[in-house]
Amino acid sequence: MTSPRFYKTEAIVLRHVPWGEADVILSLLTPNLGKLRAVARGSRRTKSKLGGHVEPLTRVSLSLTTGKGLDIVTGAQAIDSHRRLREDLDLLSASLYCTELSDALVADEQLAGSQYHLLRRTLEWMEQWASPQLLISYFELRLVDLSGFLPELYHCVSCRSEIVPDAHAFSPSLGGVLCPNCYNVEGRVIPLPVRVLKVLRYFLRETPENVARLGLTEEVSGQVEQMLRRYITFILERELHSTRFLYRLKQLRARMENAMPQTVVPSA
């Protein structure tokens, strides 16, 4: 048997699952060690030194020791707790979606430095950008790119001809755009208006600061969201849990708006 090894790493807490009486199993994304799972012993007790430092979304500096099974957290100091995200339901659900997507797209034994960096910046941007949905879409496209699933946006994935402004389609299974001539080679395609295609290209070309200032109509933003969601569902072969909650909140918002038009105070 090898003797226990101590090590330190920075990490973002992707997920925590209660274990036993007061323990928690953490899923972590690290800059240099890929994805890790570790036990935080006793962290559910009110007086635990670890508890508040290992909540999901937290960027934390960890001390760990290798165990017989999972590694054990021996010390934790939050670097950024993202309080704003945890105290706003819309930002919280959007951020949790981003961490769940990172968890799903990064394989267990894979080094994931750039994915870590992207998630870290995204959680910071989440506190700043005006539109959480715009950030989600941007994050999705950058993350599928880093995970080797960059969709082809410049040439038709069937005939290789260059894409010119026209009525295109997107094929999740072929991983890119189909020109009008090839629209029908694949059964399950998503209509891809030129405006949506332009937004996706803009995401890949521009700096995050410029993307943050992008003002999209609700219609275009919804089309971008749908297209990326369907592409990601195809890649993962399942839907992420947190998309259901995002959808629930959207429903609730719509219901509240319809139910209480009289509470809207007219601007003087």
Next chain:
Amino acid sequence: MTSDFLPTAGPVARLIEEFHKLPGIGPKSAQRLAYYFVRTPTEDAQSLAEAIIAVKERIILCSVCQNITEQDPCSLCLDQRRERNRLCVVEEPLDILALERTRAYQGLYHVLHGAISPINGVGPEHLRISELLRRMEGDEVEEVILATNPNMEGEATAMYLLRLLQPLVPRITRLARGLPAGGDLEFADDVTLARALEGRQEF
């Protein structure tokens, strides 16, 4: 005696399997428990088995507050001395016991049986929220106290309920969050510390 000589087939294997399904019981603990019952007197095993069956046969959920009870409505809901205009929402039945021990609360309760966890696939539809909304019909309830846990799931649940209940209840409050008694300032995370500072009181 080493475990190599112990029969792990048949009833013992089945018992290990059953223990393994319990929350917080790993394969090692499951084995240890199973072999413990091999040595235990039959009466003790019988008594445990009966206690488990009794829970399943006699314990139901109160149709009003969703707490576990033997009679419906439960004794808390029937108690006329309790303030009926105040409702404290908790995640689990055990939370009621903890709050009752303080003797600081005289109102009624509502048990959600869980907390929203978007990543683990637990949504509002899995909790006893429609039962809570039904209790808001009529004007009896004047205050809802959100007493979910001070972790991410508890906060998400409280924020969701706030959104849902705001048009229905005059006053919605949240348990104060801050430093635990006996805790050490230097070990507190910044969210807990910031909240403790904001919630400071005249001394």
